[in-house]
Amino acid sequence: MKFSKALKFKKLVTFIPNKKEPIHNWYYFKEGFSKNLVDIFINQFKLNKNSVVLDPFCGVGTTLLACKQKRIKSFGFDVSPFFVFVSKVKTRNYDLNELKELISEVVKWKFERPKELPKEKFIRKVFSRYTLEDVIFYKNKILEIKNEKARDFLLLALIDSAIKASWTIKDGAVIRINKKGKPPLKKFFKYKVKKMFKDLKRSNIKSIPVFVEVGDARKLNYLEDNSIDAVITSPPYLNKIEYTKIYNIETSLFFDFPRTELRSHIGSRVGDVDVSDLDLDNNLPLSAKAYFKDMNLTLNEIYRVCKDNAKLAVVIGGGCYPDRVVEADKLIAKLAERIGFKIKKILVARNSWCTRARTIKVGKIRESIILLEK
Ligand SMILES: C[S@@+](CC[C@H](N)C(=O)[O-])C[C@H]1O[C@@H](n2cnc3c(N)ncnc32)[C@H](O)[C@@H]1O
Structure with a gap:
């Protein structure tokens, strides 16, 4: 697998640069990435106004809005009705x-x-x-x-x-x-x-269609086979925060959304699962196995909806466990390759220490951008 250091992405894989971007900064979302990152891949993938982009984990709509600003059509889904609400408000056309x-x-x-x-x-x-x-x-x-x-x-x-x-x-x-x-x-x-x-x-954005709805990345029901030119996305990180809790104030004070089923979140299945059918190691931590099972379903769906030669940029962080580090970028790339995607490159945006009990170093974890092609 081709890993290359890409430190210029260090800041861009975070939401911080969006704080200065009109509309992108209407709501601060710590787990998001930046508009500038999306712009780089819009250029690199040579997308234009005839292209259709997908973000199956759209969060607060960074990919969708960045595409709209470049007059590119997009589809976005997220399991959280609150994030979908934010994405809609940011990408609508207003009178x-x-x-x-x-x-x-x-x-x-x-x-x-x-x-x-x-x-x-x-x-x-x-x-x-x-x-x-x-x-x-x-x-x-x-x-x-x-x-x-x-x-x-x-x-x-x-x-x-x-x-x-x-x-x-x-x-x-x-x-x-x-x-x-x-x-x-x-x-x-x-x-x-x-x-x-x-x-x-x-x-002054023209009325570019942005379709954003509550949905599960593992079952992209709204999308037809071979309909997408590019995917720019960031799935939840392995073993990272439970999204629903820290947005409790926003969701319970302003909406009466039905509680999102925990099981609809990537990696939140309960119980042990067998991952040998995916050529993964069954000794992985239980939560990692559940996560890769779900990511495999998602990658299969993405493969189905992508056109031949579609380009993908997937931003992902490694998993930090008390006894080991799980290289999520490598394992997701491996799953993608099994499904039929070509791995173009893995750009390493940053490295950080995974620690246990705050100070004991377990190993280094990477935050990377996996570049794939169908
Ligand atoms: C890392 S965030 C994406 C942030 C996004 N790139 C942005 O800039 O706002 C991952 C998102 O995946 C969503 N998610 C988790 N499980 C999902 C699923 N099964 N289907 C769709 N979205 C899901 C979470 O609600 C969260 O918004």
């Missing part, structure tokens, strides 16, 4: 005149104390009473809006503002609380709404 009129009303809304506040303890713990009252006041007003696109646009602005006005700090897989004074929610909210509108006005 700017209508939105402008609405925003001029919104900034004049006069606060009224809501009759009821959420009862959940964890919600009460992360907001001051005043902030929570503001959040619920704005939420109730926004939910009265009939126009779905405008309503969702304002709701995303409110969600982002509520998190900023809360006492939470997302720290890896946990939410920490720091009860320091914060500016009032309405300040964050009005600023955010105006900024989002400005981004849209400046972006």
Whole structure:
């Protein structure tokens, strides 16, 4: 397998560069990658306005929006209804005149104390009473809006503002609380709404179709065989954070989504599975075996929907276990090759130490971009 050091990707495999990118920065998603990374592969794969791109793990829609900005059609799926909501708001086409009129009303809304506040303890713990009252006041007003696109646009602005006005700090897989004074929610909210509108006005993106829906990467029901020119994606990392928990505030405060089945997440099957049929080692940790089984199903589906010669860039990190490191890039590339993909290259974006008990070094893990071709 051809590994090559590609340190220029070190930052680009993270969400950090998106903080400066209009629209991409409407909602901060620590597990995302950057628009610039997608741009590099759009160029390298020579994609153009006749191409169709897929991201079966679309998260907050970085691939989809980057494609739209280059006038390229795309499909995106994610198992989380909340991330799909964020992706939709960021990739929709808006009627700017209508939105402008609405925003001029919104900034004049006069606060009224809501009759009821959420009862959940964890919600009460992360907001001051005043902030929570503001959040619920704005939420109730926004939910009265009939126009779905405008309503969702304002709701995303409110969600982002509520998190900023809360006492939470997302720290890896946990939410920490720091009860320091914060500016009032309405300040964050009005600023955010105006900024989002400005981004849209400046972006001047034509109406490029972006199809994004809740879906499972292991069964891409919406897509026909041989219909995709390129896949730019990043599956959940092996043995990494449980996504649903750290977005609990966003999902439970603003939506009544049905709880996403844990089993629909990659690698979350319960019990032991046999991976010898995939030519993998049955001594791998149980969670790794479940993960590679699911990744194999996903790669099969991707193979089905890709056209011949389709190009793939798959961003993936290694697995860190107390007794060993699992080279996810190598094993996923191996699975892809068994299915029929050609491995072009594995770009190593960064190396880090896998440690146990915080200090004991177990081994080095790679974060890589696997380049494949059908
Ligand atoms: C590393 S993140 C992708 C981030 C994305 N590249 C971005 O920039 O926003 C992996 C995503 O896979 C999603 N996911 C997990 N299991 C899935 C499944 N079975 N089908 C589709 N999406 C899934 C998670 O909800 C998460 O959003």
